[in-house]
Amino acid sequence: MGKRKRPINFEGKRLFYSIQEVADHFAVNVSLLRFWEKEFDNINPKKTTGGTRQYTKEDVHEIEIVYRLVRDKGLTLEGARQVLKTNKTEEDRRVEALDRLKNVRKELLSLEEEFNTLHNLQKYTKTEKEK
Numbered sequence: 001m002g003k004r005k006r007p008i009n010f011e012g013k014r015l016f017y018s019i020q021e022v023a024d025h026f027a028v029n030v031s032l033l034r035f036w037e038k039e040f041d042n043i044n045p046k047k048t049t050g051g052t053r054q055y056t057k058e059d060v061h062e063i064e065i066v067y068r069l070v071r072d073k074g075l076t077l078e079g080a081r082q083v084l085k086t087n088k089t090e091e092d093r094r095v096e097a098l099d100r101l102k103n104v105r106k107e108l109l110s111l112e113e114e115f116n117t118l119h120n121l122q123k124y125t126k127t128e129k130e131k
Contacts, residue, residue, distance in 0.1 A: 003027040008060065016046070016054035025060065026067050033063065039077055040066055042084060065095050 006024040008017055023030045037043045037053075042062045045053040055063075069080040 003029075010057055010060075016056060017060065019045070019053045019055065022055045022060055022063065026063065028067075036063065036066055040081065040084070042066070061095065065092065068095060068098075 003024070005027040006021075008021055008025045017025075019030050019033055023033055033043075037045065040062075043059065043066065045055045045059050047053055065084070066080060069075045069083055070077065075083065
């Protein structure tokens with residue numbers, strides 16, 4: 001059984017995320033992130049003097065692009081590198097569009113939940129004359 005994704009909440013004021021948080025966000029092993037860091041020039045987390053990796057939102061965005069190319073599209077590492085060299089802006093737009101769609105879906109689900117709550121309240125507060 002694989003790891004479960006634990007999405008990072010980027011709405012807070014945090015500037016950095018640990019390698020474990022990022023790994024959990026994508027449901028991958030920490031070692032895979034370290035490997036991708038060596039293989040892809042666009043993944044460059046900051047490192048403390050002790051060598052601890054600190055990922056920014058932008059770093060996570062870069063990893064998301066690589067993740068989408070390698071895991072979702074099934075490209076080889078070399079194929080992913082070629083796409084990043086030639087079509088980086090196109091992949092950026094796709095990832096941003098997916099993020100926006102996820103946010104819209106989240107908002108719609110929230111509105112649906114609120115509507116259902118209001119509907120149930122309205123249903124049970126009618127007087128006998130209204131029925």
